Amino acid sequence: MAAGLNSARSMAHDDLTRAQPLDIERPSELLAYLRRSGYIAAGEEPRIRVLAGGVSNRTVMVERGSDEAWVIKQALAKLRVAVEWFSDPLRIHREALGLRLLARLAPPGSITPFVFEDHEHHLFAMAAVPQPHENWKSMLLAGQIEHDHVRQFGQLLGTIHRRAWEERAALDPTLEDRAIFESLRLEPYYAYTAGQVAPAQAFLTGLIARTRVRRLTLVHGDYSPKNVLVHGGRLVLLDHEVIHIGDPAFDLGFSLTHLLSKAHHLHQYRRAFAQAVQTYWSSYLGALGEAPFAAGLEQHAVANTLGCLLARVAGRSPLEYLSEDERARQRAAVLALMAEPPDSVSALTERFLVLIER
Ligand SMILES: Nc1ncnc2c1ncn2[C@@H]1O[C@H](COP(=O)(O)OP(=O)(O)O)[C@@H](O)[C@H]1O
Numbered sequence: 456m457a458a459g460l461n462s463a464r465s466m467a468h469d470d471l472t473r474a475q476p477l478d479i480e481r482p483s484e485l486l487a488y489l490r491r492s493g494y495i496a497a498g499e500e501p502r503i504r505v506l507a508g509g510v511s512n513r514t515v516m517v518e519r520g521s522d523e524a525w526v527i528k529q530a531l532a533k534l535r536v537a538v539e540w541f542s543d544p545l546r547i548h549r550e551a552l553g554l555r556l557l558a559r560l561a562p563p564g565s566i567t568p569f570v571f572e573d574h575e576h577h578l579f580a581m582a583a584v585p586q587p588h589e590n591w592k593s594m595l596l597a598g599q600i601e602h603d604h605v606r607q608f609g610q611l612l613g614t615i616h617r618r619a620w621e622e623r624a625a626l627d628p629t630l631e632d633r634a635i636f637e638s639l640r641l642e643p644y645y646a647y648t649a650g651q652v653a654p655a656q657a658f659l660t661g662l663i664a665r666t667r668v669r670r671l672t673l674v675h676g677d678y679s680p681k682n683v684l685v686h687g688g689r690l691v692l693l694d695h696e697v698i699h700i701g702d703p704a705f706d707l708g709f710s711l712t713h714l715l716s717k718a719h720h721l722h723q724y725r726r727a728f729a730q731a732v733q734t735y736w737s738s739y740l741g742a743l744g745e746a747p748f749a750a751g752l753e754q755h756a757v758a759n760t761l762g763c764l765l766a767r768v769a770g771r772s773p774l775e776y777l778s779e780d781e782r783a784r785q786r787a788a789v790l791a792l793m794a795e796p797p798d799s800v801s802a803l804t805e806r807f808l809v810l811i812e813r
Pocket residue numbers: 506507508509510511512513514526528567581582583584585590681682693694695
């Protein structure tokens with residue numbers, strides 16, 4: 456009788472444990488999950504380490520011995536930023552789809568191989584980038600601006616845009632859905648900023664409208680040095696949850712903003728970053744080749760760069776390394792440029808640098 460009660464109690468306890476959502480940042484929970492699901496053997500004792508830095512996901516390293524390591528990502532419903540910002544955890548499956556697709560389209564070695572995906576717990580696993588590696592954003596902020604890294608950054612994006620355009624008829628139709636791009640990019644970057652900065656409202660509203668109708672090729676949506684690791688001199692791209700079919704000019708504006716904002720912040724490396732912008736743009740164009748949307752792309756890239764330069768000082772996700780003074784100066788510079796947008800990436804760079812010069 457007593458034994459029966461106990462086992463009833465422990466069953467109820469098990470049900471309760473199962474009903475709790477899995478949190479992969481709790482190592483014992485993750486270990487039990489990996490064993491229960493058969494992804495690792497019952498007796499295996501991998502080393503589990505929570506990775507810092509992500510704002511929209513839980514990211515955990517699972518080292519399975521000397522030759523194999525995985526990174527498991529699980530989506531958060533509420534993003535880790537100062538303002539309230541929510542996004543559907545189902546986006547993790549968009550990232551897994553993007554990962555598999557990019558592994559086919561991008562230059563060899565630039566995308567981490569896919570390992571497994573779990574729709575119940577909203578997570579997926581990919582191969583870890585081997586050690587030693589460095590985050591490219593950290594390298595750039597430390598003044599390590601290497602021509603070959605910048606060249607690869609342009610070539611990687613140009614290759615993705617071109618290859619996806621070539622294969623557009625065969626792309627997964629899910630990628631036409633842009634809800635994640637709307638909620639993680641158009642609203643927090645462009646629409647929110649339009650509401651905050653009245654003189655930019657017309658420019659940003661026009662930019663949103665054009666972005667929505669330009670459905671040209673695969674857009675990464677988070678093409679930032681922060682999402683690039685450098686291993687053995689080669690760039691590896693991460694973080695594909697915003698991937699969709701849309702306007703390639705968005706990726707250009709988003710990424711050029713990182714180079715120009717670093718030119719702004721790191722006074723002593725200003726010229727090196729200006730040179731990096733030119734290297735990036737020309738290697739991008741070289742890899743893009745003859746895609747028909749290449750004509751006119753520069754003008755849209757400039758407009759997105761202006762939109763992102765402003766969004767990163769006045770939107771929901773400001774660049775953490777810019778001081779209050781730098782934010783104010785960048786905002787004034789962008790408003791001056793929006794009044795009369797430059798017609799090329801190089802003109803934009805030169806005028807931006809003049810406007811922020813102390
Ligand atoms: N495959 C991987 N190999 C090694 N480190 C990784 C890998 N994926 C992610 N990371 C580390 O975790 C961090 C956050 O990952 P990321 O995919 O950018 O998540 P988030 O969507 O939260 O920004 C990265 O900057 C990187 O340091």
